[in-house]
Amino acid sequence: MSVTKSPVFCLDDLVIECYRDAAAVIGYDLQLLAANKAMADVLPGNFADRCPLPLQDVLPAVYEEYGWIEQVVRERHCVHNRVLNFVRGGRTRTYLVGSHQIYDRQGKPVGILVFMKDIGNVVSLEHTVHHNEKLATVGKIAAGVAHEIRNPLTSIKGFLQIMRHDLLENDMHKAHSFTDVMLSEIERVNGLVGELLLLSKPREMKMERLDAKELIESLAPLISSEAILHNIEFHLGLQSVPKIMADRELVKQVLVNLMKNGIEAMSETQGGTLTITNSYVAEERMVRIEIRDSGPGIPHYLLDRIFDAFFTTKETGTGLGLPICQRLVSDMGGQIKVTSKGYGTTFAVWLPVAGE
Known part of the structure; x- marks a missing residue:
């Protein structure tokens, strides 16, 4: 995205829908004067055709994006191709941003035109x-x-x-x-x-059609006994889903490791709840298995490091458990995602559905 010298615009004639990137015009009083559909998808609030309206109505001040836009508007600052990371809902979104001033017919500056290009996939x-x-x-x-x-x-x-x-x-x-x-x-x-x-080098995998629900239920006695020892409640919320294509022993190894991690995290808080659920994500043709604990959670600044080999926050940990889990799931054509909001952590294991 390139930013050129600011042209003179009249807001009445301003058309920004032609931009493929998210674009919005913010007045110096932090009023949202105009925004295209791409920006509407970025902003958490719904504003439809209600412009102008206060920016806070569609982008609460608690969001990092608001703080950045407020600073740019206040300082009337022109930004060229800057990469910014914003955390929303435990997920980091990466944008290539730019801004320049907007003028009315008389050449008077009336606001800031902001561009935000989501480059999260590339990053x-x-x-x-x-x-x-x-x-x-x-x-x-x-x-x-x-x-x-x-x-x-x-x-x-x-x-x-x-x-x-x-x-x-x-x-x-x-x-x-x-x-x-x-x-x-x-x-x-x-x-x-x-x-x-x-x-x-993981051992040679024995891929087969597996029933995820039955496989998890077979692990329940082991995890339940471990949970009882640590004063932790253990819940299963399982449903019938399409069969997955995976290695039985490796899936067990991954799930047991993640479940024990959750129990260890809650043992520090003298109890809690470990919940295992599964679901079918049709549009991805994947089965999602979620291991959710009510422990202290993972600080957001550590989320990007937990899958690094030898990185651990445990006194007796080796830092190999999660990297190995990630490697095994990846080799089976799946992926592991993690979210942690304030307290509690959820690990989601995504595994491909077996072909017909």
């Missing part, structure tokens, strides 16, 4: 490519490190098992108990190594 695509490249690099490094760790661990575990047997035969029960702890820790490290390898 999102660039972010996705960058994230995938980063994840691939981390995966390659992780694979090399994992193999180097696993080899000596196997030897250590073998000698510990022999030592454990000898200690038991010599009635050295205290030392024997120490070996139990060491073997347990070795298994924990092995589990981490397994996650690193999974991040690098």
